[in-house]
Amino acid sequence: MVRQVVLTGLSVFALALSGLGLAQDLTPIEIMERMEDNQRATSNSALSKMQISTCRFGVKDSRITCAERPRIKLMESVGKGYGALLRDTRSVSILLEPAAERGIGMLTYAYDDATRDNESWLYLSALGRVKRIASGSDDDETEPGSLFGSEFTTEDMDTGKLEEYSINLLEESNQGGRDVWVVEMIPNEDRARKSRYSRTVNYIDKERFVPLRVEMYDQYDKEVKRMLGSRVEMMNGIWVSRSITMMNLVSNRLSNMAFLEMHTGIEVPDEFLTQRTLTDAAFRETELEKLRSQIQ
Amino acid sequence: MSSPSHLFASGVLVALLMATASAQQDDQPLVLDPDVSFDQDFGFDDDLFNAFGDEEDSGPDWLDDFTVRISQQFFGQANNHSVDLAPGFSFPREAELENNRLGINVRYQNAFAPGWLLQASGQARFYWNDDYEYEANHGRIDVEYRINEFFLQRSFGNESVKVGNQTVVWGETVGNSVLDVINHIEFRDLTIIDIEDARRNQFMVVWDHFGEGSTWSTFLNLYPEFNPAPVRGSPFFFEPPFNLPDYVRGDDRFFEIGTQWRKSLELTDISFMAAYLYENQLRYEDPIDGMGNAIPKKNDFVLLGFSANRAIGRLLLNFDLAFSHDVLADSFNIPGTAALASPLDLKKDRIGTSFGFEYAVDNEQSVSLGIQAQKVLDEDEGLLPGQTLVNEGLFGSWLVRYSNTLLNSDLTLSSTLQGDLEGDSLLAMLGVDYTLNDNWSVNAQIISITANSGSPLLFFDEDLRLGATISYAF
Numbered sequence: 001m002v003r004q005v006v007l008t009g010l011s012v013f014a015l016a017l018s019g020l021g022l023a024q025d026l027t028p029i030e031i032m033e034r035m036e037d038n039q040r041a042t043s044n045s046a047l048s049k050m051q052i053s054t055c056r057f058g059v060k061d062s063r064i065t066c067a068e069r070p071r072i073k074l075m076e077s078v079g080k081g082y083g084a085l086l087r088d089t090r091s092v093s094i095l096l097e098p099a100a101e102r103g104i105g106m107l108t109y110a111y112d113d114a115t116r117d118n119e120s121w122l123y124l125s126a127l128g129r130v131k132r133i134a135s136g137s138d139d140d141e142t143e144p145g146s147l148f149g150s151e152f153t154t155e156d157m158d159t160g161k162l163e164e165y166s167i168n169l170l171e172e173s174n175q176g177g178r179d180v181w182v183v184e185m186i187p188n189e190d191r192a193r194k195s196r197y198s199r200t201v202n203y204i205d206k207e208r209f210v211p212l213r214v215e216m217y218d219q220y221d222k223e224v225k226r227m228l229g230s231r232v233e234m235m236n237g238i239w240v241s242r243s244i245t246m247m248n249l250v251s252n253r254l255s256n257m258a259f260l261e262m263h264t265g266i267e268v269p270d271e272f273l274t275q276r277t278l279t280d281a282a283f284r285e286t287e288l289e290k291l292r293s294q295i296q
Numbered sequence: 297m298s299s300p301s302h303l304f305a306s307g308v309l310v311a312l313l314m315a316t317a318s319a320q321q322d323d324q325p326l327v328l329d330p331d332v333s334f335d336q337d338f339g340f341d342d343d344l345f346n347a348f349g350d351e352e353d354s355g356p357d358w359l360d361d362f363t364v365r366i367s368q369q370f371f372g373q374a375n376n377h378s379v380d381l382a383p384g385f386s387f388p389r390e391a392e393l394e395n396n397r398l399g400i401n402v403r404y405q406n407a408f409a410p411g412w413l414l415q416a417s418g419q420a421r422f423y424w425n426d427d428y429e430y431e432a433n434h435g436r437i438d439v440e441y442r443i444n445e446f447f448l449q450r451s452f453g454n455e456s457v458k459v460g461n462q463t464v465v466w467g468e469t470v471g472n473s474v475l476d477v478i479n480h481i482e483f484r485d486l487t488i489i490d491i492e493d494a495r496r497n498q499f500m501v502v503w504d505h506f507g508e509g510s511t512w513s514t515f516l517n518l519y520p521e522f523n524p525a526p527v528r529g530s531p532f533f534f535e536p537p538f539n540l541p542d543y544v545r546g547d548d549r550f551f552e553i554g555t556q557w558r559k560s561l562e563l564t565d566i567s568f569m570a571a572y573l574y575e576n577q578l579r580y581e582d583p584i585d586g587m588g589n590a591i592p593k594k595n596d597f598v599l600l601g602f603s604a605n606r607a608i609g610r611l612l613l614n615f616d617l618a619f620s621h622d623v624l625a626d627s628f629n630i631p632g633t634a635a636l637a638s639p640l641d642l643k644k645d646r647i648g649t650s651f652g653f654e655y656a657v658d659n660e661q662s663v664s665l666g667i668q669a670q671k672v673l674d675e676d677e678g679l680l681p682g683q684t685l686v687n688e689g690l691f692g693s694w695l696v697r698y699s700n701t702l703l704n705s706d707l708t709l710s711s712t713l714q715g716d717l718e719g720d721s722l723l724a725m726l727g728v729d730y731t732l733n734d735n736w737s738v739n740a741q742i743i744s745i746t747a748n749s750g751s752p753l754l755f756f757d758e759d760l761r762l763g764a765t766i767s768y769a770f
Contacts, residue, residue, distance in 0.1 A: 062329050247328070250326075
């Protein structure tokens with residue numbers, strides 16, 4: 001399920017805490033719950049550097065290639081969980097490249113509670129001030145927003161609310177040489193009104209709990225997007241799909257999110273996840289240095 | 297108003313909307329093989345993204361602190377017509393190139409030590425053949441340099457202090473806030489219609505205190521500056537009866553000071569502000585002996601303000617309120633033309649509001665509306681029989697913006713309509729921004745102006761302005 005794949009850059013399944021034998025006994029919803037739990041654990045107190053590359057693509061001999069030079073954005077992101085179960089997230093992302101967009105920063109407060117709208121603020125030097133963004137919630141009956149103009153949308157990055165889906169195990173199969181569960185998620189009536197997908201089919205690595213492929217279908221049951229995960233590596237004790245590619249099969253454009261660096265267990269001060277980080281570059285750079293120093 | 301240019305403006309707006317609707321119709325999705333694949337290292341150093349080349353030459357680290365944009369701009373008036381100033385009196389407006397210039401903008405930001413930051417930006421302009429600056433320079437290439445930002449920042453604990461050239465922006469309404477009055481501005485020509493591009497920096501000390509859930513921001517401006525007079529030869533320049541010199545400070549020491557308290561609540565930001573300021577636009581009096589330079593006069597006033605926003609799903613509401621004590625009764629909204637104002641020298645109180653909304657229609661499209669309305673209080677008090685204010689009753693402006701981003705934000709189509717509340721003028725702009733790659737981008741604009749005798753934009757009535765800018769950033 002693609003919406004669980006990318007939160008703050010994480011398509012992660014922690015711990016490999018269960019052996020394969022135990023995992024085999026999981027029900028479809030338990031598989032998804034395990035994904036959610038691990039994901040939250042890893043999105044808390046994280047510092048990451050990501051590269052988002054977007055291009056028009058073509059397919060030849062079952063191989064995908066960019067048909068043009070990709071547009072590349074490099075960003076640094078810091079996130080932290082809040083609330084009793086750490087299900088609310090505060091994150092700040094700063095664009096490092098391209099040069100024309102350097103320094104653009106976005107602060108986001110995402111709430112797990114479906115009744116609370118997410119909040120975002122943007123700092124643009126041309127405006128000379130922090131500006132609240134009318135982004136709404138993933139639970140509005142509106143089209144989800146995209147991440148920095150890429151093919152990744154807020155719906156793709158959403159977590160939680162599993163109770164709003166009917167979850168079925170279609171089969172056990174193989175994807176790229178890995179054993180996978182093929183799990184179908186069908187939104188219920190309420191959720192369907194808020195989603196652009198009528199269903200998703202998720203190919204989940206049995207051992208690592210990493211989705212290797214996700215197919216997204218529209219209301220006519222045509223596949224409109226496909227996500228592919230690769231470069232699954234153990235990072236900081238966590239299995240991570242470091243390269244996630246979202247293909248839009250309608251526009252023939254794709255975005256790849258590559259996690260160049262990702263560090264969890266970072267002590268992130270609450271003050272860093274405020275509007276000050278957007279406007280006060282001296283403060284931001286000083287605090288970022290402190291966060292980076294925790295890695296070494 | 298139903299002039300050809302007005303019809304054109306309406307036409308391009310409709311065309312843009314139709315193009316948008318058309319672009320959004322779903323095509324048949326590509327049917328992908330189940331086993332479609334790519335290299336294992338996709339996304340990193342694989343050949344998918346490196347197929348186009350060229351590993352970046354990273355160069356020295358200190359270069360990372362610089363951002364440079366080089367741009368060449370062409371802009372001109374394209375409609376041969378005449379403007380009727382009064383019955384039986386009109387003057388011709390020939391199609392001509394107004395801007396042919398190369399610009400270099402450099403920005404530098406360096407956090408050189410913990411808690412310290414140096415930030416600077418500047419620009420150079422080279423005015424080529426047929427640019428109005430070239431003509432004003434007696435047919436010679438003219439070069440102009442300017443430092444914009446240049447400040448040193450020290451952040452420690454909950455405090456931050458910035459000293460140097462910078463801007464201070466108040467208000468929530470983008471484009472025409474009644475609270476955005478601290479920086480002086482320069483609308484040199486009609487290629488600049490956004491206030492964000494027209495603001496100029498001043499030498500200030502700004503102290504921010506980041507408290508628990510709220511922020512205090514205080515500025516002290518020891519060298520207040522004023523809107524520059526229109527540059528000779530520019531579209532906004534009209535031969536005045538007297539020269540319009542800069543303000544001569546001499547031993548006159550004056551300052552501006554203000555503070556703002558801002559708090560973010562869930563889905564809402566609010567702020568209160570108070571300031572002692574000088575009006576950005578100088579008021580010119582006729583020279584005493586009737587010849588030579590006009591006499592520039594400055595005017596101080598007190599501003600009290602409140603601003604707020606409220607997010608409701610994809611709708612963001614904005615509201616600004618300003619009370620100005622002791623402002624000059626006669627002032628125009630368009631800078632540079634105040635020199636033509638009537639010689640009324642009277643201080644008044646003024647109340648103003650700007651409000652509007654921004655609505656994200658979907659992933660790609662957004663619409664915003666801003667309305668600014670002001671009223672001079674006790675209008676008639678102090679007027680001699682027969683005297684009237686230039687701005688009587690409610691006056692102000694409105695602004696509508698629409699933008700549509702396509703191709704993962706590489707292509708942005710935008711449209712702006714701007715007018716005054718009295719319906720005396722309408723400015724319509726259609727813009728296209730296309731990003732070719734990480735370095736190159738192209739911008740094109742079409743601007744149509746309609747105005748009647750009630751508006752200072754009358755001189756631009758039926759103008760149709762076309763322009764293009766190509767930029768390289770690194």
